[in-house]
Amino acid sequence: MKHIYNFSAGPAVLPAEVLQQARDEMVDWHGSGMSVMEMSHRGKEFMSIAAKTEADLRELAGIPDNYKVLFLSGGASSQFAMVPMNLLRGKKSANYINTGEWSKKAIKEAKRYCAVHIAASSEDANFTYVPPQNVWNIDREAAYLHYTPNETIGGVEFNWTPDLAHLGVEMPLVADMSSSFMSRPLDVARFGMIYAGAQKNVGPAGLCIVIVREDLLGTTVPGTPTMFDYKTHADNDSMYNTPPTYPMYICGLVLEWLKKKGGLAEMERINIAKANLLYDFLDKTDFYHCPVGKADRSRMNVPFTLKDTGLDEEFLKQAKEQGLVQLKGHRSVGGMRASIYNAMPPEGVKVLVEFMKEFARTHA
Numbered sequence: 139m140k141h142i143y144n145f146s147a148g149p150a151v152l153p154a155e156v157l158q159q160a161r162d163e164m165v166d167w168h169g170s171g172m173s174v175m176e177m178s179h180r181g182k183e184f185m186s187i188a189a190k191t192e193a194d195l196r197e198l199a200g201i202p203d204n205y206k207v208l209f210l211s212g213g214a215s216s217q218f219a220m221v222p223m224n225l226l227r228g229k230k231s232a233n234y235i236n237t238g239e240w241s242k243k244a245i246k247e248a249k250r251y252c253a254v255h256i257a258a259s260s261e262d263a264n265f266t267y268v269p270p271q272n273v274w275n276i277d278r279e280a281a282y283l284h285y286t287p288n289e290t291i292g293g294v295e296f297n298w299t300p301d302l303a304h305l306g307v308e309m310p311l312v313a314d315m316s317s318s319f320m321s322r323p324l325d326v327a328r329f330g331m332i333y334a335g336a337q338k339n340v341g342p343a344g345l346c347i348v349i350v351r352e353d354l355l356g357t358t359v360p361g362t363p364t365m366f367d368y369k370t371h372a373d374n375d376s377m378y379n380t381p382p383t384y385p386m387y388i389c390g391l392v393l394e395w396l397k398k399k400g401g402l403a404e405m406e407r408i409n410i411a412k413a414n415l416l417y418d419f420l421d422k423t424d425f426y427h428c429p430v431g432k433a434d435r436s437r438m439n440v441p442f443t444l445k446d447t448g449l450d451e452e453f454l455k456q457a458k459e460q461g462l463v464q465l466k467g468h469r470s471v472g473g474m475r476a477s478i479y480n481a482m483p484p485e486g487v488k489v490l491v492e493f494m495k496e497f498a499r500t501h502a
């Protein structure tokens with residue numbers, strides 16, 4: 139079988155070792171005679187899988203004891219509503235940083251619950267940069283500040299963590315880390331809450347991980363459904379209802395793989411090398427172009443265009459023939475996008491760059 143390198147933005151490539159292990163354990167998990175899919179979420183087998191997944195996540199990300207880890211369904215998109223429902227805590231407004239399509243979705247949803255104060259935006263330059271913290275105009279009465287550390291569509295990433303204390307502002311920092319979660323070390327204590335859909339760096343679709351500081355729980359906007367109250371899930375170890383059991387199990391395998399790889403610091407080193415390989419090439423040619431400002435380029439999602447957009451279809455066709463798939467940019471922006479999450483091996487990026495060089499040489 140030809141080797142396929144999958145550059146999809148999500149659901150995305152998973153480590154080959156994880157898929158092989160899942161295959162081997164598919165019909166009989168550890169001699170239980172059952173697939174993980176068939177297990178009761180309250181049985182001791184699955185409880186052990188859930189506990190190990192949480193413990194590995196806590197260890198890898200260094201999650202302090204005063205933070206709850208929740209395994210939810212509903213995708214990161216449900217969090218766009220659950221964040222204001224749970225974190226407004228009687229306040230009337232919330233700060234949002236607008237750096238692209240996913241920020242905009244979070245903002246749109248938050249407006250249903252509160253006044254949204256846009257503390258900074260890069261819309262003036264088509265979302266190709268991150269507004270530096272010294273130009274942020276923060277509503278100090280607001281309940282929290284929400285931002286999107288990595289904009290999956292625009293390929294714009296914060297290579298720094300906002301420092302609200304430095305700005306003399308005291309409020310929880312909330313991050314939609316869907317497309318950069320576990321791709322680099324993180325200091326959880328700097329955040330009030332982090333959420334991430336699993337389907338990019340840590341597992342299959344259907345699971346959303348929430349990490350939230352305990353003292354923020356317990357006050358919801360009137361009318362909040364039980365299932366949308368973080369406290370419901372925190373008080374019940376994410377077992378109030380049936381959690382997405384199989385995605386949690388695969389996530390557990392991905393976390394074990396991450397530990398074997400050397401953890402987040404080592405993952406970051408590999409991710410920097412992969413991203414540099416691609417960006418260095420993009421900067422050296424004028425056949426291709428990356429629209430994002432150098433300092434704010436994403437290590438995970440690399441958007442680029444061909445100077446002659448008439449060649450887009452041919453590029454995608456030939457790439458596919460070489461086993462390089464899912465390179466088409468998001469329908470809202472066009473062009474190309476190579477998503478190079480944790481599970482994309484360095485070899486995949488090398489093969490892509492070689493293909494791009496050859497395509498440029500033969501089509502210049």
Ligand code: PMP
Pocket residue numbers: 148212213214215216240286288289290291314315316317335
């Ligand atoms: N936020 C970001 C940054 C994303 O990339 C995505 C998915 N591409 C979402 C939110 C939405 O996630 P979901 O489809 O799991 O609701």
